[in-house]
Amino acid sequence: MxxxxxxxxVWVSVDVIIFGFDKGKLKVLIGRRQMDPGRGEWSLYGGFVxxxxxxxxxxxxxxxxxxxxxxxxMKQVGxxxxxxxxxxxxxxxxxxxxxxxxxxxxxxxxNEHGVEWVDINSMPALYSDHNxxxxxxxxxxxQKMKTEPIGFRLLPQLFxxxxxxxxxxxxxxxxxxxxxxxxxxxxxxxxxxTELIDKTSSKRGAALYRFNKKVYNEDPNFKL
Amino acid sequence: MxxxxxxxxVWVSVDVIIFGFDKGKLKVLIGRRQMDPGRGEWSLYGGFVxxxxxxxxxxxxxxxxxxxxxxxxMKQVGxxxxxxxxxxxxxxxxxxxxxxxxxxxxxxxxNEHGVEWVDINSMPALYSDHNxxxxxxxxxxxQKMKTEPIGFRLLPQLFxxxxxxxxxxxxxxxxxxxxxxxxxxxxxxxxxxTELIDKTSSKRGAALYRFNKKVYNEDPNFKL
DNA sequence: TCAAAAGTGTTAGATTTACACCCATGA
DNA sequence: TCATGGGTGTAAATCTAACACTTTTGA
Numbered sequence: 380m381x382x383x384x385x386x387x388x389v390w391v392s393v394d395v396i397i398f399g400f401d402k403g404k405l406k407v408l409i410g411r412r413q414m415d416p417g418r419g420e421w422s423l424y425g426g427f428v429x430x431x432x433x434x435x436x437x438x439x440x441x442x443x444x445x446x447x448x449x450x451x452x453m454k455q456v457g458x459x460x461x462x463x464x465x466x467x468x469x470x471x472x473x474x475x476x477x478x479x480x481x482x483x484x485x486x487x488x489x490n491e492h493g494v495e496w497v498d499i500n501s502m503p504a505l506y507s508d509h510n511x512x513x514x515x516x517x518x519x520x521x522q523k524m525k526t527e528p529i530g531f532r533l534l535p536q537l538f539x540x541x542x543x544x545x546x547x548x549x550x551x552x553x554x555x556x557x558x559x560x561x562x563x564x565x566x567x568x569x570x571x572x573t574e575l576i577d578k579t580s581s582k583r584g585a586a587l588y589r590f591n592k593k594v595y596n597e598d599p600n601f602k603l
Numbered sequence: 604m605x606x607x608x609x610x611x612x613v614w615v616s617v618d619v620i621i622f623g624f625d626k627g628k629l630k631v632l633i634g635r636r637q638m639d640p641g642r643g644e645w646s647l648y649g650g651f652v653x654x655x656x657x658x659x660x661x662x663x664x665x666x667x668x669x670x671x672x673x674x675x676x677m678k679q680v681g682x683x684x685x686x687x688x689x690x691x692x693x694x695x696x697x698x699x700x701x702x703x704x705x706x707x708x709x710x711x712x713x714n715e716h717g718v719e720w721v722d723i724n725s726m727p728a729l730y731s732d733h734n735x736x737x738x739x740x741x742x743x744x745x746q747k748m749k750t751e752p753i754g755f756r757l758l759p760q761l762f763x764x765x766x767x768x769x770x771x772x773x774x775x776x777x778x779x780x781x782x783x784x785x786x787x788x789x790x791x792x793x794x795x796x797t798e799l800i801d802k803t804s805s806k807r808g809a810a811l812y813r814f815n816k817k818v819y820n821e822d823p824n825f826k827l
Numbered sequence: 828t829c830a831a832a833a834g835t836g837t838t839a840g841a842t843t844t845a846c847a848c849c850c851a852t853g854a
Numbered sequence: 855t856c857a858t859g860g861g862t863g864t865a866a867a868t869c870t871a872a873c874a875c876t877t878t879t880g881a
Contacts, residue, residue, distance in 0.1 A: 382638050383692050386651035388612035391684075391695055414606050427610035430693050434684030458682040458697045460615075460658030468607050469654050471615055471695075473682045541860075558862070559844070581859040582852040765832075782835070783871070805832040807878040 390470040393437045394425035394509065396456065396516040397446070399481040399496055400533040405549040406481070407513060408445075410494035412506055416466040422506035423513070424494060425472065438475040445492055446484050452532040453477040454523070456516045464508045476516035478532040499549075524550055528569070528601045531590040539577050539585040540564060547603060563603060564588075569595035614694040617661045618649035618733065620680065620740040621670070623705040623720055624757040629773040630705070631737060632669075634718035636730055640691040646730035647737070648718060649696065662699040669716055670708050676756040677701040678747070680740045688732045700740035702756035723773075748774055752793070752825045755814040763801050763809040764788060771827060787827060788812075793819035 397408040412422040426441040428434055435455070443449055456474035464472070481496065497503070502513065524530055530546050544560050564570050569591045576584040595601070621632040636646040650665040652658055659679070667673055680698035688694070705720065721727070726737065748754055754770050768784050788794050793815045800808040819825070
């Protein structure tokens with residue numbers, strides 16, 4: 380196989396942009412790098428791709444390692460491979476973004492890994508090209524969110540319409556008219572009103588809704 | 604640097620999906636593989652990423668090697684990295700798509716490389732996961748084409764409105780109403796009518812238009 | 828003279844946006 | 855009783871989609 384051996388191999392890693400939604404803000408999970416080069420700098424969480432491991436599998440493993448969660452919504456952002464992006468060695472990194480409900484993420488495990496939720500609008504400078512990765516992930520996620528019902532992955536199973544609206548506002552970065560928003564929601568049969576009432580955010584209480592995946596699959600027309 | 608050395612390196616390659624537009628059809632450039640594994644199968648053109656070469660640079664180099672052209676419109680499609688995608692060894696490949704005007708591509712050079720323009724709607728089975736790459740590239744290109752004036756990269760500098768319409772029809776895969784199309788074009792000041800007339804496609808002759816990048820940059824509102 | 832492609836406006840329908848008040852409740 | 859967030863409909867404006875005939879000219 381001289382065909383392959385005429386060329387050199389490189390390290391390939393995966394970096395994950397984990398989005399969460401809390402208190403009306405879109406957040407990203409970042410931590411202080413615990414190894415050289417770049418020790419102490421803010422950074423995404425990542426890991427190296429093993430020879431016998433697919434890149435998507437690697438991203439899932441990395442995500443599981445960090446959060447203890449599986450079957451999260453995850454998409455590839457793209458490959459980042461400038462020659463000097465990593466100050467130590469030549470490493471090509473493939474970025475993925477994932478959506479999680481912050482309440483599913485065990486606080487203790489989070490502390491163990493030394494990662495924190497940081498508001499997307501006040502991100503510090505990150506290690507290497509990680510800011511670029513986050514920005515591209517955000518662009519892709521925003522786009523996806525307009526045409527696919529993925530936002531629910533950032534919310535608890537039961538949510539109020541105000542929560543859902545705040546989520547869409549946080550992601551798109553602009554205010555939405557309450558009545559127009561609710562009108563559109565009413566047209567989507569897969570966003571089901573339950574009998575349950577949430578009283579944590581108002582005295583009157585707000586109806587709790589749920590995303591019904593089955594109903595969505597039968598008639599997948601989502602538009603926001 | 605034991606941190607890196609705890610992990611194995613892999614080969615990384617680049618594969619390019621080159622789109623062209625000819626005789627009303629959207630085409631892709633593919634050729635017969637000239638090496639093992641997969642010798643003789645239809646395949647995208649590609650190359651390995653060198654250790655001292657950025658991945659975008661590698662894609663540009665590969666594109667130049669094949670076409671002799673530089674400064675083409677090019678975007679990354681994403682990384683493909685299933686463990687067994689390459690039947691020979693573990694290779695992660697990063698796909699890019701590029702747009703060229705078929706008339707800029709020297710026929711002789713094309714023959715030397717043994718590549719051909721194939722209609723996107725009658726693509727044969729390709730080597731490895733190359734069909735997947737083409738489909739993803741097409742999706743991305745379609746999307747981009749709706750919001751950015753990149754279609755002109757597939758046409759000669761001077762083109763008729765019918766040509767432009769056929770291009771958009773070929774890319775989107777659906778017919779467009781002629782009057783509505785021309786109405787929208789008229790609103791975009793950066794698509795300039797010239798004094799020139801093309802008589803090759805009709806007896807009456809059709810006005811030739813040109814994309815003015817400067818005007819576009821001053822007021823970039825493209826929508827088709 | 829006729830076939831073939833170029834060119835040109837109007838109207839109905841659908842979609843989007845803007846906008847303000849009453850309700851229920853716990854403090 | 856009042857402050858807070860929950861909930862609701864209508865009308866104007868904009869955008870989108872449908873549609874048919876005249877012009878020019880080379881064969």
